[in-house]
Amino acid sequence: MSYIIDIVLFNDFETLDAFGPVEILGKLPDIFKLKFISMEGSLVESSQKVRVETNLYKYEAGVERILIIPGGNGTRENIEDESFISFIKELHNRAKYTLSVCTGSALLAKAGILDNKKATTNKKAYKWVTEQGEKVLWVKEARWVRDENIYTSSGVSAGMDMTLGFIEDLFGKEKALETCQRIEYIWNEDSKYDPFSKLYE
């Protein structure tokens, strides 16, 4: 089984939200083929000033797709952009799995994708994000949450723990641990362990 991974980038995305999962999925190139896409297919600049080349989304027959949505300050503007939200919704509908990191879940919530589903997000931005989806079953204390084919993670670096959890769900724990070893990553394996959830009460 192989998948195309569509990583959606937009101006002012949070660097590690995208490139943490990319590092992990990119370690399994026989399984995951990474595509960096944006609405315009142009250069996109992260909040940390990384300028990345992107392409337009391109349909390919007979390949399963996985969608990755980072967060970052850019979500504040994008969430008001109906065409962007429709774009996310369409990509999600074509994907077998959708994963968001940090405030990326605000975009999914706004698109209605998370209605009646469990989800989490960044804890500092918790109030703002959760206001974007009143029908979402928000989980405050979680490193990441899976609801069927949708994974949402807590802030920034939590996206890496979630991605490893995703690999575990797809291929077993051994594969996830093997990937950790290759990038010398000390994985927080427990999706419920969230030391940041109580900081903003």
Add this chain to the structure above:
Amino acid sequence: MSYIIDIVLFNDFETLDAFGPVEILGKLPDIFKLKFISMEGSLVESSQKVRVETNLYKYEAGVERILIIPGGNGTRENIEDESFISFIKELHNRAKYTLSVCTGSALLAKAGILDNKKATTNKKAYKWVTEQGEKVLWVKEARWVRDENIYTSSGVSAGMDMTLGFIEDLFGKEKALETCQRIEYIWNEDSKYDPFSKLYE
């Protein structure tokens, strides 16, 4: 005090080696101004297929500089390129601090920068890297090592722990922990804790 951070990119660099530290340093934009540079100043592609815009190195009077060298498969080719090694050496000579991640320390070693200094590197590639610098005082069991103004880290994700250690050294632990909190990162604060060093014996 503010610094320019020169992040040296080259084809086949390891994505997180560069963008882990970038995420952390980029959270302090009043202190650190990030520059992505390469020898050619052109688009550079990581091992995980991220295509990043870079510029040429540009001298600016009166600003302290910090050099960041990622590792990755591209180091195998670059280490044979005398002009690249000279480039690294020159950038190091102009920098107040030099930080390398993963096999990036092989490049520093080849340039003679680590002679008679303590340093570490990726544990899977340990044999190859250490062969690049016979006069280096290699430390096998370490998440990262500081020797005066030079920091070297273990594999990939260890670069993030090192960068937080660097921030601690410059500005104190509170600043480092504050940065962790913003990116919800569970920091391995102990530079000597290295669960990966014994895997390849």
